[in-house]
Structures are given as C-alpha cells and as structure tokens.
Amino acid sequence: MKASSDIGYPDAPGFKAHGPSEDAATMMAATARSLRERVLATIAASAAGLTADEVAAQLNKSILSVRPRVAELHRQGEIRPAVNRGTNASGMTASIWVVSPPLPASEGQS
Numbered sequence: 001m002k003a004s005s006d007i008g009y010p011d012a013p014g015f016k017a018h019g020p021s022e023d024a025a026t027m028m029a030a031t032a033r034s035l036r037e038r039v040l041a042t043i044a045a046s047a048a049g050l051t052a053d054e055v056a057a058q059l060n061k062s063i064l065s066v067r068p069r070v071a072e073l074h075r076q077g078e079i080r081p082a083v084n085r086g087t088n089a090s091g092m093t094a095s096i097w098v099v100s101p102p103l104p105a106s107e108g109q110s
Helices: 020-044 052-059 063-076
Strands: 079-087 093-099
Touching: 020 052, 020 063, 020 093, 052 063, 052 093, 063 079, 063 093
Parallel strands: none
Antiparallel strands: 079 093
16 A cells, blocks of 8 residues: 555555545545544543444544544554454444554563
C-alpha cells in the first residue's frame, strides 16, 4: 500500500490506486492521527473490546473513517482481535478489538 505523505502506511492513510483513493488518503492525512488516537483510547476503555462499528458509534463517526484507523492500529501492533467475535451493523460477524499487550523488551536493550 502506498502512502500519501512521507510517512508510510500504517502511520499515514494509504491508497491502492491513484485517483479517488489517493485523494481520500491525502484529505484524511491531516486528521487520521488524532482519530487513530481516539479509536485506540475508545478500545482501551472497553474491558471486553469493541468492533469497529461499535467504536464508530461511540465516537459518533462514520464507519468509513473508523475502519481504516482500526486497520492501521492493528498493523502497528497496538490492537489485536479478541478470541470471540461480535456482530456488525449488517449482521455479519466482526472482529472484536482489544489493546495488544506491550511488546517484551529485546535482550541487550537497556
């Protein structure tokens, strides 16, 4: 996936093809980081975890802006899917996301 700025995906919105997808990534770049932080905080505040649809509902944001932030957080290792699954607005099963445990310190680091 290509990035719309000098910062690469998943730290910045990405796009798969030039045109509307690239335009959307460029437009979202200014707000993606703060929304990603809000999505992470919302997931962290739920002991049982949340689906992307539930996060969008709690933040009163479009699922179309929240789902990519969830994917970015997952790619960054900040969140992981829970063992159990939930249901999204369409009635299909959906991943429930929880905060990932911190990575262990590498040997040799001080």
